[in-house]
Amino acid sequence: MSNIHRKRRLPPLASLPAFEAAARHQSFSRAAEELHLTHGAVSRAVAQIEERMGVQLFMRRNRRVWLTPAGERLLKATATALDGLDHAMEDIQRHDGASPILTVSCEPSLAMRWLMPRLGAFRNANPGLNIDLRLAGGPVDLLADGCDAAIRRADYGISEHYVATRLWAEHAGPVCDPGCWENILVRDLSNARWLHTRTRPDAWDVWKRASGCTATPKSEQSFDHFFFALQAAVNKLGTAIGPLPLVYDDLKAGRLIAPHGMAPTGYDYVLITLDPPNAAPGSAQGRDPRISLFFDWLMAAAGDMDHGVLPASEIDGVTP
Template sequence: MSNFHRKRSLPPLSALPAFEAAARHQSFTKAAEELHVTHGAVSRAVLLIEERLGIKLFTRRNRRVFLTTEGQRLFKTTERILDELNQTTEDMQRHQSHSPFLVVSCEPSLAMRWLMPRLGEFHALHPELNVELRMAGGPIDLIASGCDLAIRRNDFGIPDDYQVTDLFEETSGPVCTSLYWSSIDSNLDKATLLRSRTRPNAWEEWRNATKSVTVPVQKIKQHTEQHPEQQPPEKLPKQPEKPPKKQSKKQASPKQASQYFDHFFYALQATQSHLGMTIGSQPIIADDLTSNRLIAPFGLNETGYHYVMLGLNSLTTDPRIDAFQQWLFTHLKQN
């Protein structure tokens, strides 16, 4: 049955902001100061709601006001609705093509280690735009989240009505510092495997993808000779010897020491602190490899995944989105 002609039993809508502020502060005076109205205006708004509903919303004791049980129920609903309305209004304004804001959602590790270090270049080219960067991964509803664009690893189903633009192919492999690699005698079997709960099967996936691994010892020696500052100092002790095993020492043992972190980003930070080896992925570790903060002794292998940019299909162009995409594509082409 249609509710099109339903008559709603609502309190006076214009009085709700005053009631919400008074309930939140537990004070008519503070509510008046926040709303830039008089104490009497707040009092009249609350009285209007009470008379319309026939319910007492506040009790007054010792020159203070306290919410009744009914008042608490109305306050919770009113606060939620006003917050949602405020958020929707802000999102609508930000999505206007003339808005100075551009909201971009990005995978946390990629945002912190790759995108954020490069945003200064975009701001220099477009000082009129403010990029609001939101950290999130996985599926996203661009409209509900209030985001203009999203950068994601394409490891989930993407809606057909989204515009999908390929950014770069993901490659991955074990990474560590030169100091740590030398301290374990270039032997993966001696390494502590650093794992993250956001990518719990990264080591197993790498082993299955590579099957057999050859350790390029000569390459590591050349690397440390070229970068003497990364050769192992005396304060970084050699890892203790382990009993010989039947399996190849070039393969990571399923039972070897592991350390877990809540997020991939933390595992990378631990790797830079010489705590072990983790499975790093390009482009997240691009700057680390270029600057020799990390090395990839076994190289990097294709994972089959890509990082993509998601946007809404639109019949009209948005100059904010066009500016960001053009800058990003130009940067990727040059680098």
């Protein structure tokens, strides 16, 4: 049977926030303070609901109130409904193309070692748009996570419901402190301590296959996260596999060197969105101007990286 003409048996909707606050605090006075109402206004709102429903929602004793079983049920339903409305309104405003906030989920190591140091420049160039950065890796659910876009290393299957726009190809190679390399016997990787990470345990094997290297380590050490392995290399603890652009700033500043250059890993970094960031205005899917702005900036920031941090012969063909 169609529900088009069904009449909802709801109490006055304006009274529900007062009931929810009174029930949550178990106090009409505290609810009145929270909502900037009078005690009498809260009491009348609750009475309206009780009269409409024909049940008692509160037990009243000596100026104190307790929820009845019916009140407990209504509180659960009301809180769920009000929270849902609040989240929906926030989501609509946040993900509106005119919103001043763009929520971006980003691989933690990429965010900390490359993106975050550049967000100040983005803010200066685009003062009307704030980036709300969330650190996360792997599969993403943009809607459930409340994100507009995500930056990921495309080493897993991305849902067909999303658009993955390529940002740059990943290149990686061994990186270490210049002093460490000078102290390694005859500058042979077999004499180095290899730093590993449990979040990317095959990094050395991938590089060896790509570069044709057959060396084996003199000693090894593992870290819980890729970021820590790279920081350990900066701190002269050994040699790690460092991908561009994660180690670009350290290479440029001379904190790290890449004595064997960089080789392609076969993976790309991508921007994951619900619609193409460079879609034409007025297209069927439309275009979010915030995502387009951020995408264009990402591409420019990556393109501005100076490959002079490595000998040209060692990064021939590398486009970050």
